[in-house]
Amino acid sequence: MAYIKDKPKKPTFSQSGLDGYQFPLENKEIEVYFVDVAKGHDNYIVSKKITHVYYIFEGKGFFDINGEKYDVTPGELIEVPPNVEYAYSGSMKLLLIMTPSWFEGNEMITKRNQGN
Numbered sequence: 001m002a003y004i005k006d007k008p009k010k011p012t013f014s015q016s017g018l019d020g021y022q023f024p025l026e027n028k029e030i031e032v033y034f035v036d037v038a039k040g041h042d043n044y045i046v047s048k049k050i051t052h053v054y055y056i057f058e059g060k061g062f063f064d065i066n067g068e069k070y071d072v073t074p075g076e077l078i079e080v081p082p083n084v085e086y087a088y089s090g091s092m093k094l095l096l097i098m099t100p101s102w103f104e105g106n107e108m109i110t111k112r113n114q115g116n
Contacts (some may be wrong), residue, residue, distance in 0.1 A: 008021045017041065037092040040061065045087070060090055061090045064115065
């Protein structure tokens, strides 16, 4: 088992405002991503079962969580529990941890993110 994980050279997923790089973990109960945000998340989403934890490494932006806007800067951690609507915008480098792991049908898109 490899204990040290490298960021993939190519994005695992891309949207118009960001690229995400999934770290290959042995533990399938969590997922860890490096997210390079140019503008922001395309949509507001509500996760049915997954908690999303974001750590801001670099840049600045904001998270809109349940209709309240939070400015974020490096060194801050954001926890978004299930059943909470959110999106983010800005130019940032983030670490994203999801538990449990993402699965089809978990996310509900509620609206487009006009802030990115």
